[in-house]
Amino acid sequence: MEWLQIVVLAAVQGITEFLPVSSSAHLILVPVLTSWEDQGLAFDVALHLGSLSAVVIYFRHEIWQMIASSLAALRGRGINKDAKLAIWVTLATLPVCIIGFLLRDVISVYMRSTVIIALSLIGFGLLLGYADWKKRGTRSEYQMQLKDVLIIGGAQALALIPGTSRSGITITAALLVGMSREGAARFSFLLSIPVIVLAGGLEAVELLHQPQSVDWLSMAAGTLLSGAIAYLCIHYFLVIIKKMGMQPFVVYRVLFGAWLLWFFHV
Structure with missing residues (x-):
């Protein structure tokens, strides 16, 4: 792989995995706007590993506390926050796992058109704008109730529709049930961990059944670049939403969706 291709793909993955702008919408542009060959499944796994490393490192203290407290609860010491x-996080992950498993072939065959991606960008972007403008509250990720989790988990399953954005739809749902911007974003990022593990795991299993040579240098570079960019995105996204909210991302989604409709269908 060319180094420019490695950098561009790692940047696209690192930026769009966690921002509410849809990675699928951006990834369709790479083969359209370049003459690069498909990067292959092995490189996709490397990029996912980079994103996973970023979110795990960023939330390492929270994750450690969650693991330690869960083990303590299993030993009968009670359930703390x-x-x-x-x-x-576990309950909210179940809907996307079940629906993704049942409808995986349908989604991959019938729902990857640029029209669906563009309309999802615009429609769910406007919904995010409404939730941020009208419905946001003050509760953190530690103050959720079961009904909130079920709503957010159900919303996450909508991210199977290309163009929706997993982070975008989960943040939207969290805002609608009364969470703060930061609480909504932090819970969305924590939710990404099992989703990325499962998605990357499926790709890894497929990779084992596709014997091919592996460019280890490209994979290592892609993992490191994707992880570094994703880490910075998580950090600065949490800073930006405190000051400006979600509206800049809403405007971007609407303009990008309109451009996709014009570019591919006019």
Whole structure:
């Protein structure tokens, strides 16, 4: 792989995995705007590993507390806020796992058109704007109730529709149930961990059944670049939303969706 291709793909993955702008919408542009060959499944796994490393490192203290508290709860020491958060992350992940498993072929065959991606960008972007403008509250990720978790988990399953954005739809749902901007974003990032593990795991299993030579240098570079960029995105996204909210991302989504409709269908 060319170094420019490695940098561009790592940047696209690192930026769009956690911002509410849809990675699928941006990834369709790479082969359209360049003459590069498909990067291959092995490089996709490397990029996912980079994103996973970024979010795990960024939330390492919270994750450690969740694991330690969950183990303590299993030993009969009671369920504290960290153990409860671990339960909420697990429950909210189940809908996307079940629906993704049942409808994986349908989604990959029938729902990857640029029209669907563009309309999802615009429609769910406007919904995010409404939630941020009208419905945001003050609760953190530690103050959720079961009904909130079920709503957010159900919303995450909508991210299977290309163009929706997993982070975007989960943040939208969290704002609608009364969470703060930062609380919504932090819970969305924590939710990404099991989703990325499962998605990357499926890709890794497929890779084992596709014997091919592996460019280890490209994979290592992609993992490191994707992880570094994703880490910076998480940090600065949490800073930006405190000052400006979600509206800049809403405007970007609407303009980008409109451009996709014009570019591919006019």
